[in-house]
Amino acid sequence: QVQLVESGGGLVQAGGSLRLSCAASGRTFSGYTIGWFRQAPGNDREFVAAISRSGEGTYYAASVKGRFTISRDNAKNTVYLQMNSLKPEDTAVYYCTAKSGPYSGTNYRFYGYWGQGTQVTVSS
Numbered sequence: 001q002v003q004l005v006e007s008g009g010g011l012v013q014a015g016g017s018l019r020l021s022c023a024a025s026g027r028t029f030s031g032y033t034i035g036w037f038r039q040a041p042g043n044d045r046e047f048v049a050a051i052s053r054s055g056e057g058t059y060y061a062a063s064v065k066g067r068f069t070i071s072r073d074n075a076k077n078t079v080y081l082q083m084n085s086l087k088p089e090d091t092a093v094y095y096c097t098a099k100s101g102p103y104s105g106t107n108y109r110f111y112g113y114w115g116q117g118t119q120v121t122v123s124s
Contacts, residue, residue, distance in 0.1 A: 001026060001113075002024050002025060002026040002028070002029065002032055002098050002113050003024065003025040003026065003113070004022055004023070004024050004096045004097070004098060004113060004114065004115035005022070005023045005024075005096075005115055005116070006020060006021065006022050006094065006095070006096045006115045006116065006117060006118040007020070007021050007023070007118060008020040008021050008118060009094060009118030009119045009120045010119075010120070010121070011121045011122075011123065012086055012120075012121070012122055012123070013122070013123050014086060014087055014088055014122055014123065014124050015085060015086065016086050016122070017082070017083060017084045017085075017086065018083045018086065018120060019080055019081065019082050019083070020036070020080065020081040020083065020094055020096075020118060020120075021078055021079070021080055022034065022036075022078065022079040022080075022081075022096030022115060023077060023078050024077045024078070024079070024098065025077070026077070029074060029077040030053055030054075030074040031053060031100060031101070032053065032098040032099060032100055032101075032113075033050060033051070033052055033053055033098070033099050033100075033101065033102060033103045033104075034050065034051050034070075034072060034079045034096065034097070034098050035047065035048075035049065035050035035051075035096075035097045035098070035099070035106075035111055036048040036049045036050070036070065036079075036081050036094060036095065036096060036097070037094070037095045037097055037108055037111075038090075038092035038093065038094045038095065038120075039092055039093050039095070039117075040091060040092040040093075043092075045095075045108045046061065046092075047061050047106035047107075047108070048060070048061055048064055048068065048081070048094070049061065049064065049068055049070040049081060050070065050103055050106070051070045051071065051072050051079060052102065052103050053101075053102065055071065055072045055074070057103060058070050058071075059103060059106070061106070063089075064083075064090075067083065067084050067085045067086075068081060068082065068083050068084070069081070069082040069084075070082075079096065081094070083120070086120075086122045087122060088122045088123065088124045089122075090120060090122050091120060091121050091122050092119075092120060093117040093118065093119050093120075094117060094118050094119075094120050095114055095115055095117045096114070096115040097111035097113060097114050097115070098111060098112070098113040099111045099112055099113070100112070
């Protein structure tokens, strides 16, 4: 079992940056692949990024590659999503997710644990 709590969302102008954090509870955090998904009103949940259990493997959606960076600190049970060069189309609720075991793809159904979400709004 793992519980996830996101923080760091907010309002930012286009071209700005935000860093999201995901704090996890549980003693076996390093056994989970962590992902970030987002959902804008009227849209389906969209994969953003994921990081392997060791942190050596990172995976990105094409729409954010080169602008977003995912990282993790297993000693602190925390995953980060650094978002640079933000665009209005990045506006969404961002969810931290976890799945036990190795990375297996971008389908949200693979991830059994979800945080409550944090709102990111990018103004033009």
